[in-house]
Amino acid sequence: MGTVSKALSLLSYFSRQRPEIGLSDLARMSGMNKATVYRHMSEMAAQGIVEQTQTGKSYRLGAEVLRLAALREAAVPLLEVAREQLRHLSDATGETAHFSIIQGTKLNALAHHYSTRHGTRVTMEDAEVLSFHGTASGLSILAYADTAFRDQVLAEPLTAHTPHTETDPARIRDRLNEITQTGFAQSVGGFEADVHSIATPIFGADARPIGALAIAAPVARMTPDMISLAQTELALAAQTLTRRIGGFAPADASPTPEETTA
Amino acid sequence: MGTVSKALSLLSYFSRQRPEIGLSDLARMSGMNKATVYRHMSEMAAQGIVEQTQTGKSYRLGAEVLRLAALREAAVPLLEVAREQLRHLSDATGETAHFSIIQGTKLNALAHHYSTRHGTRVTMEDAEVLSFHGTASGLSILAYADTAFRDQVLAEPLTAHTPHTETDPARIRDRLNEITQTGFAQSVGGFEADVHSIATPIFGADARPIGALAIAAPVARMTPDMISLAQTELALAAQTLTRRIGGFAPADASPTPEETTA
DNA sequence: GTATGTTGGTTCATTATTTGAACCATTGGT
DNA sequence: ACCAATGGTTCAAATAATGAACCAACATAC
CATH class of the missing domain: 3.30.450.40 (GAF domain)
Known part of the structure; x- marks a missing residue:
């Protein structure tokens, strides 16, 4: 599994029951190293795929996915x-x-x-x-x-x-x-x-x-x-x-x- | 810029005017190597973020983005x-x-x-x-x-x-x-x-x-x-x-x- | 007030992955 | 039959990812 897949697979831990996940939790859930998760999330955050809640801690899905979904619907x-x-x-x-x-x-x-x-x-x-x-x-x-x-x-x-x-x-x-x-x-x-x-x-x-x-x-x-x-x-x-x-x-x-x- | 960012940045080339992009075009647009683009797209396709049209050629956004958007809306x-x-x-x-x-x-x-x-x-x-x-x-x-x-x-x-x-x-x-x-x-x-x-x-x-x-x-x-x-x-x-x-x-x-x- | 266990975030040498030029096999046009 | 595209593949070389240990900040417990 390549780096990109690993990073994207982190998104699968977000669910209706768990829309926001902290760094440590995400590392535990995925079994990945905390530093790895941090970098993956940072990169995805830079692209707007995820974002951090205003308390600055946990991560959630970003607004960019709305654009992607609207585009998918157009196609x-x-x-x-x-x-x-x-x-x-x-x-x-x-x-x-x-x-x-x-x-x-x-x-x-x-x-x-x-x-x-x-x-x-x-x-x-x-x-x-x-x-x-x-x-x-x-x-x-x-x-x-x-x-x-x-x-x-x-x-x-x-x-x-x-x-x-x-x-x-x-x-x-x-x-x-x-x-x-x-x-x-x-x-x-x-x-x-x-x-x-x-x-x-x-x-x-x-x-x-x-x-x-x-x-x-x-x-x-x-x-x-x-x-x-x-x-x-x-x-x-x-x-x-x-x-x-x-x-x-x-x-x-x-x-x-x-x-x-x- | 890390690998993940590079891969995700490929998504930004999809637009309403250009909902489907072929491998070579995408490589040209992004300035990345064709092999690199191929692997990035393959990995994202494996995660459902993008998919290939049934003619098997060009890429477009995948159904997974709908799930992510629905989840974002829930949050x-x-x-x-x-x-x-x-x-x-x-x-x-x-x-x-x-x-x-x-x-x-x-x-x-x-x-x-x-x-x-x-x-x-x-x-x-x-x-x-x-x-x-x-x-x-x-x-x-x-x-x-x-x-x-x-x-x-x-x-x-x-x-x-x-x-x-x-x-x-x-x-x-x-x-x-x-x-x-x-x-x-x-x-x-x-x-x-x-x-x-x-x-x-x-x-x-x-x-x-x-x-x-x-x-x-x-x-x-x-x-x-x-x-x-x-x-x-x-x-x-x-x-x-x-x-x-x-x-x-x-x-x-x-x-x-x-x-x-x- | 100190100790302890969290948390998010950072560092750096080691390691494994990504990268890209060149290469196919197909396809479509001339 | 040719040429120029296309999507896809290979492998050595270069680069990026990795993870253990490390902060600082914040709770909670004692």
Whole structure:
């Protein structure tokens, strides 16, 4: 691993739960020497990628990443198009819609939209790390991912987020097969208790999944009619999103909206 | 300059005008050796910061920057709060409102909001680089920036974006003094022909300007009444934004909304 | 008030990494 | 068939990264 990778890998320790990290902590977490971490952070700070809090101590992400993200959106308007679909999805279903993408071996929630139809709703946070095995989004992606990626994810220890999380790799593989039949993954309380989610993957130019659209509702409101509606809308939104970002669904991919509506 | 800085500095060559860059071009632009650029880009690609287009050739910014930006927003909700104010500003004035921040020695437009009141409007692109001397936003920032920064910006060659762009450093300094009197900067056709902009700065925790809010309208629609309205709304929005991000306006800063309304 | 354990930051000889000229293999144009 | 690009690769030489030990500053504990 080169110096640049090492420096950039420091960024992976920042999370929603830990948006600011001190020098010593960062050195401990990364296992790197304190002096090394200091220089890496200083260099990244000079480039605006990170900055120090006004107390002068701990580090956090810098404003430059905003520029980079805006530029990325200009080149590949993934989130912009996704937000459009999310708005439509939550309006059509009256429930929370969210979008997440694969980044390395992680699944990151990047955008969401709430509906105002109900007083209670499933709440989301952007930049939250989701699990592949415990969420509908993750499962839908795994179902269409190549074997190597699936094996890699399922080889790691699978944490049980709730009592209902399926953590047995063999049983998860069975579910993945079922998912490819319908094109939709479901998770009932697998990540958060009392949340029923339905998801379908989004594909990149190489026909491999790059993310997922999902609708999340309280278990009680996810009636058969609702499931049917959610699937219809998800299929349409996913197809639109995949197409708009220049992606291609694989031959065995999620059904077209016509098929679903039937 | 360390290796990490050099690698990260490659990112600065990506712009709205040039969202994808090939290896040889990037080497030429940066003046670095082709092999060096190749390894830097490879390492950054491994971290998801950049990626290669499916034609396999040129590089562009990667999806990881979206995660980083989402995380930055979670830690410092600058854009979220700014967008709120932009919405209000464009609704209240019926014109285009936009927000830009200083990054290094550049001024970057990062968010905007259009009004639907008129058929014609000033259009903006996010992630666009603005000039300090040619825009109302830039001037408003310069007016409140420390001397060192102001000198640095005015020492560089000042390009004339339009025939109306003021490029004489001495005359610009005079205008900056006037700006500190009122708290607002104006630019009539200084960046784009037929665009009249009014801007006021946003301050960080150290009472130094970090960005600016602006309203841009076609010259003909920027009547005295409109200017007055824009200033009132800008002052309020800027004060709110500065406060919400934990910033402080300096003692000699832009007037409070009360003073302006008078 | 002193001792102790933090913290962020710095130093410098040793070491490992980056660097760049020259080199391929492809591609596209003439 | 040629030429001039392109992205990518190699390897000795040069340069930069590294890490143990070291500050000074700040808490907390005794």
